[in-house]
Amino acid sequence: MLLHGIQTHFTPKLLAGKKILITAGATMEMLDPVRGITNISSGKMGFALAKVATQMGAEVTLVHGHATAVRPEVSHAYFAGTANAMYQSVMQHIADQDVFIAIAAVADYSPLVSAEQKIKKSEESLTIQLKRNKDILADVAKLPNPPYCVGFAAETEHVLQHARQKRQDKNIPLIVANQANLALGSDNNSVTLIDDSGEYALETADKTSIAAKILSHLHSQLN
Template sequence: MNPKNVVLGVSGGIAVYKALDVVSRLKKKGFNVDVIMTKSAEEFVTPLSFQSLSGNQVITNMFDEPKAFEIQHISLAKKADLMLIVPATANIIGKVASGIADDMLSTTIMAAFGRCPVVFAPAMNTNMYKNPILQDNIKKLIKYGYKFIEPSSGRLACGDTGEGKLQDTELIAEMVESMLYDKKDLAGKKVLVTAGPTIAPIDPVRFITNRSTGKMGYAIAKEARDRGAEVTLISGPSNIKAPFGVDFIKVSTNEEMLKQVLDRYDTSDIVIKSAAVADYKPKTYSDLKIKKSEENLNIEFVKDNDILKKLGEIKKSQILVGFAAESNDLIENAKGKLARKNLDYIVANDITSSDTGFASDENKVFILSKDNSILELNKMSKTDVARELFDLINR
């Protein structure tokens, strides 16, 4: 496949140095990147830095002699699958909102509009960002169809604290990747995903849980998002950053997850239960910390809610997908679970494998369907597993 082309516009602000990281991340994701710098941006970082990372000649002057017989701002606008301005200063936003095109960056933005998405990632002093003139300019551009990646809040280079800090560079690169994803076959669908472990409290200090990290569920939620779905991700405790563009709900216990899932189940088209939900909980919870003694501690456990079974019992038109983490008789156990819980698909993985499964970025699974077919997926990233799962569902 030919790589997608991103034209990166760099305007003059202290966050220019972070644009270098955006180029690096986009290149690692397989994009071709062409960079246009304003004269102000060159005061912060040299064009050579961007050239070294992008592997392409950096354009700084619209009157430079072109390398080929072409009008550069037009040819770049035609080449771009997406145009991204990082950082987007109040100046460049105001120029475009006013229809001013007096340098290479502003003319290319004007020429690109309507041909590809044009995305601004603002970064500036918080008072500048909150200025009603700037906010009116942003609203005006959004009305025309330009897109914005909202800045984050934090300590700014000037020493102020507030909105105006350039958004996380990995998030910017992820948003570009999502916008340029080829498959949008889940557009109009609602996908509900559960991820991570749940906990069963023993006392105010102690609880039992399992080894799930949530990596598989988060990868599934991102894939569904990138394919155009409206995604809800219900997650137990996890150290993974919540993905952008999804309705993210944090829970802790089996009971909390059950409630959140049931609240959304009827309106969901596809439900993927990849969470490792606690099957048992202590029969009694101690409001006070259980003190250590010389005696052994015996805790009686009782069965907790079987969320997946409950969903299978009340299923209507939803596609319901479960997971089976097994240490023996993988296919046989997965088949039994598929039937008992009225699932459409079940993803089975062997937890005894040393290089896949919990905490790993990769997985090796079998996807069993209710029509008795089995798809074997050899070792691959969890992102690729998610892609294969949705390909199968759509087929």
């Protein structure tokens, strides 16, 4: 806690007075009470952003799914275990936010039917019908008076192309692209920031340092 206090003390208060909503971790779309479809996510990068944004003086609202990393102390924290719960929680808290950072690994699809009791295995094969989930980031960006929206694109191939496309499709000012197989679960990350002013490839570093660089860049875009 002392170290945390020192870090907080020496971090420039770039984001003082700003309200930032961050999603982090992974959602899990339940097939029954014990099984579900999920995305790999430790929550580390999202929690690092929440921690550093708090140190920079922002009022952080963290809406998080499942994560193995330790959740940092922020102004407001809410658990949302499914894509639908995360959508509801974000929409409930988005109204007066200055910035929305969507980094949670939200499932794109969820089962049409979720069994109330554990499914007993019996058949040799099984078919699951999935329906598309609502797109939280795209819907926030479409709000009448949207916050400054930051998306993340974790891709396994054609990383920059997919990220540019995603930024365009969702109509958001800033997207952070990274190589999913290198970043997921790791303490380090290597990202490229893409916005109207250009593309910035940051050097590989620990996720806390990457978070500080992303937030400093964000600050420069807000003013």
